[in-house]
Amino acid sequence: MSQNKYDVIIVGGGISGCAVAWKLARYNIDVLLLEKDPDVATGTTKANTAIIHAGYNADPEKQKGRLNNKGNIQIKQIVKDLNIPFEEIGSLVVGMEGDNLSVLDELLEKGKRNGVEGLEIVDKEWLLREEPHINKDVVAALWAPTAGIITPWEFALAMAQNAVANGVDIQLETEVLDVYTDNGKVTGVKTNKGDYQADYVVNAAGLYADDVAKMVGVEKIEIHPRKGEYYIYDHAKDFEINHVLFPIPTKISKGIVCTPTVEDNLLIGPTSDFVDSKEDLATSREGLDHVFEGAKKMFPDLTLQDTIRVFAGLRAADKTEDFVIEAADTVDGFVNVAGIQSPGLSSAPAIADLAAEILEDLGLTLEEKKDVIETREEPVRFYEMSNEERAKYVEKNKKYGKIICRCETVSYKEILDAIHGPVGARTVNAVKRRTRAGAGRCQGGFCGPRVTQILADELGIDTTEVRLEKNNSKIVEHKIKGLLGSKVIDNA
Ligand SMILES: Cc1cc2nc3c(=O)[nH]c(=O)nc-3n(C[C@H](O)[C@H](O)[C@H](O)COP(=O)(O)OP(=O)(O)OC[C@H]3O[C@@H](n4cnc5c(N)ncnc54)[C@H](O)[C@@H]3O)c2cc1C
Structure with a gap:
């Protein structure tokens, strides 16, 4: 059946799959990453709040709680090695008059149990000094200096590029349709581009991780897409917002966040609503109004002037509301990296470490290569x-x-x-x-x-x-003389 034989095949080129590829590239094994779309980071990894969370939000009993802080610590070195835009600007969970402020102490305690350093409760005076435009009804906040902001798609791309530099193969537009097994052991995958043999398969298929898990008979993973809608503002306008600002969180959401991006845009959002379709990235009047109202509670003077785009992302929420990173119990050689909702970006290197440990437990020999390339050349950024x-x-x-x-x-x-x-x-x-x-x-x-x-x-x-993004997203139906079809860029 095979065209090629690998030790490990990774299904999915979001931040999870790219981080696993980056990690496994350090060992003397043959690794292939398969991504169904024409680029890496086209799934949830391209549409999120882009925060490297400090790690106080999730319970220490959950994988989310255990991996966030570990990932946060590693990311500080990775962004230097791979030249990824990142700023450690810190985050605040802001309590206003009338809020239940005891949540701040609970988050502080949880953060300490997760090993997060530098957490403290700050008062109104501190807040008004640091964020001069914030609502004057603020009372206190949880300050987390280790949180930061990143360019999420470049984070994934940089890891993918470094993995390739260290010998990993990446095949784009290659969708895994089935997983082959023999005698209860993984032997390879079937794709739209043919078959590939492998002893191990890592399922990092994001919203589709439950479908891929079912290919080997794992039924317990159930991904329910939960949408988050956003507004993004033009970076030409200086909003003077210095940190990532959260309201007091609810049980399933961190609430409407106001944050600068690494490129100096203001980003506000997201909503948190379950939807039926894994492809439903539509924004809605209702959702966007909710985002704007939430942001105005933090910054009463905010208007919609200078917004340049709206967008939505889908959280791949498993029914457990936790990451599901474990070996399948139905076959040998199959590892699920599923249910990677927030803080998936922040945890990515720690998720990759855990996936590698599980592969090793399953029998994969991980012997370090001698000449690993640790760095990525910085792309020219004219802007x-x-x-x-x-x-x-x-x-x-x-x-x-x-x-x-x-x-x-x-x-x-x-x-x-x-x-x-x-x-x-x-x-x-x-x-x-x-x-x-x-x-x-x-x-x-x-x-x-x-x-x-x-x-x-x-x-x-x-x-x-030429396509905009994926599937049949072609842009030009017919050529228009003088605009397209003649060389716009000649003699350069
Ligand atoms: C609204 C929102 C806000 C968030 N904010 C934050 C935040 O601020 N900080 C943070 O840490 N996390 C945040 N997250 C979470 C973070 O974005 C995700 O945890 C992370 O991007 C998940 O990455 P992934 O690689 O697991 O999935 P994805 O990025 O979805 O990648 C999965 C990939 O698998 C591919 N694929 C699927 N099926 C197949 C197949 N059969 N064959 C081949 N390829 C396949 C898909 O095309 C896709 O590219 C947020 C998420 C959302 C939605």
């Missing part, structure tokens, strides 16, 4: 540079001199690098995730057609074949 720095790049290569996305100052050369670099971009959104082209105020209104043309030119396909 962060001064004009003097930009001029130096243009002098070296004039392709830096052509600006394709004016809102975010993204050059032609950066887009070429995104397409031709490791785990290269194949879609317009994949270019956006790697370069920020289309992430600014006009949301791709101007650069979208040019990025489409560049993708067509570089991939050797027709512009009518």
